[in-house]
Amino acid sequence: MKPIALTVVLICLAIGFSSVLVLAAENQPEVLVELSKNRVYEGDSVLYRVTLNHVENPSPPQLVGFDDFDVTPAGQRSLDSRRITIINGRRTETVRYGRAYDYQLTPRKTGQLTIPAPTANVAGQVLRGRELTLQVVGAEDQDVVLMEITSDRQAVYPTQPFTVTLSVTVKALPDAASSQEPLGVQRTPPVLTIPWASDERLPDGLEPAVEWRRWLGKLQNRRGIGFNVNNLQQDSIFSLFESRSLLAFRPEPQRVLRTDQDGNPIGYWKYEFSRKFVPQSVGQFTFGPANVKGTFATGLSQTGRLAGEDIYAVARPITVTVKDVPLQGRPEWYIGAVGQYQLNADLAPKQAKVGDPMTLTVSLQGQGTLANAFAPDLAKIPEIADAFKLYEATEEIKGSSGRFTYALRPRKKGIEEFPSVPVAYFDVDTDRYVTLRTDSIPIQVTKAERLSEGQIVSTPAGASGGRQDLGVRREGIFVVNVTDPSAVRDESVRPGRWLLGLGGIAGLYAVVALLAVRLRRFAGDKALVRRRSAAARARGRLRHALAELRQRGFRAGADPVQAALVGLVADVADVAEAGLTPKDVSRLLHELGLEADLVNRVETFLETCDAAQYGGSDMGAEQFGHEAEDLLGALLKALKTRRLLR
16 A cells, blocks of 8 residues: 555545544543522522433532532433534534532522532443532612511421511601602512412421412512512413513501601501421421512602612521420320310120120321321220230321221120220420320120030931041131031042143233233333323313413413423423423424424514413404414424434
8 A cells, every 4th residue: 555545545544543532532431510699699599400421320529518508409300412513614512411400599508608519320320510600699778678587486396387477678768758668669579588488388297377379469460560479470370580470479568657767757668478288207397598689769859859879688597396295294104196086986886795806996087197106005004905905006197187997806705895095195385295095995704605516516326337536627617517527528639730830820920910010110210201291281282271261261271271382392301391481492402302493483472472461462262262273283203203202
């Protein structure tokens, strides 16, 4: 081979080898970290995403050293995307597969905080992400908006309700406008962040007395006067990333006076957001911090118009302790029940012979928690332990009701009543233990009868050999006048039938085992289950939405139509539907590989749905419905073409 040709071959091989090395390096497992924003106010939360990229069957990452943050898991989703970017003629392809884990970080202090690098164990190797920084801005001293969190009880027992109140006190408008409500002159409502307003963010062991939609729904102001809470929008979905057309909530205000540093009285309007909770377990529950951001009127301009000032205020957190019931004074019959209860018992049958089985049921009903309750120990009651043989009890707890079932047998004849059973619980209202007793149950226990040999079996008249003695047989009780077990059954062995039966059982077991494995695999892949039901679910939702559209009109029907389309994309992409904006849907469809024209069409239609909520579109209901049906059909066809749906 000529030298020039050999050189060209070597160069080509070198380039190809280098490309392979680069491609291999790009597909190495890695830990990626992202932050929704780099600067927040004190009390605000930020979304933190950890992505295990190019990792198959990953385990959740380890977040170690996050002492400056309260960390709350916010979901996870599988990744399988490819994005191509062309900048100045240079083509860049980004491929991701693995799993993304989302967390909500709430800073515990102000200043520039370091978010430690997460780690992940992949195939025995520890991978590390990178550190990030977050700037947390504290509230400034001001007297325009004052906030405070209080509780009517600082310490409670399990099931003892308590009420947490966030008070927001807003300075009255200046001079001649002082009679007007300060929140009534604002163009957009100030945004309140109340962590405990969301049921999803409540810690385990704490239950709201009223579900959050009912609680806030009573405070909603249709004219837009009041505070927005947690960026709630027209579709009642929490969003951390944007605020558009925010809902307003207004508790009935009170006019109050406060004194400034010089002792002068100043008028304020006080708004209170109070919510009741019922703890179910022992522990400490923290409420807060809460904050408010918005523009408030603080003075008059030279032209006599109100002048506003951007205000950020924070309410410091409080802690409510849920304590265990006291040891002092705890009775012997305490069974771990907390609340207020009634007790009753039943025994069946009430007439028995010595040694006959009987069933005792002890029932506890009322209000409270039985999470730590256990069956009363009847062996501690001499009157019961001496007269009855006891077996281990079974427990059935449902909410605040409990049932304890005992199997027992009377030991002696002449028992005329089943003794009273004592049960003690702790009453949280009176702060003391209460002992209840069941009523004694009248019963009758008689002597067990013994049958003679002649009563059990007799010899047929005229049989040869005369009377035969009864022998002990393992086969059980025989038919009258039959003394040989072979007379009542065929004892011959037929191996063919046995082998055929065993073969059938083995075949049936194999089929059932195979079906069980397939069902477990199918049920275990939640994303697959969700995708397989996505098309039927979307068609059903759109069918109901169009019915509502025909009944209530374009403006009312746009929201359920939008939900049907957004839900389809969320199901296919295996992400949470709540909070998805038209831009989010467009991004997901691009990642799924759909054509740009269809993606743009979907985004435009969803924006039309948004505009419909506020009269921003004049499309006719019939035209809107046809467009929704056509768009859903095009989406389903495109997703099936990409093999994302069946």
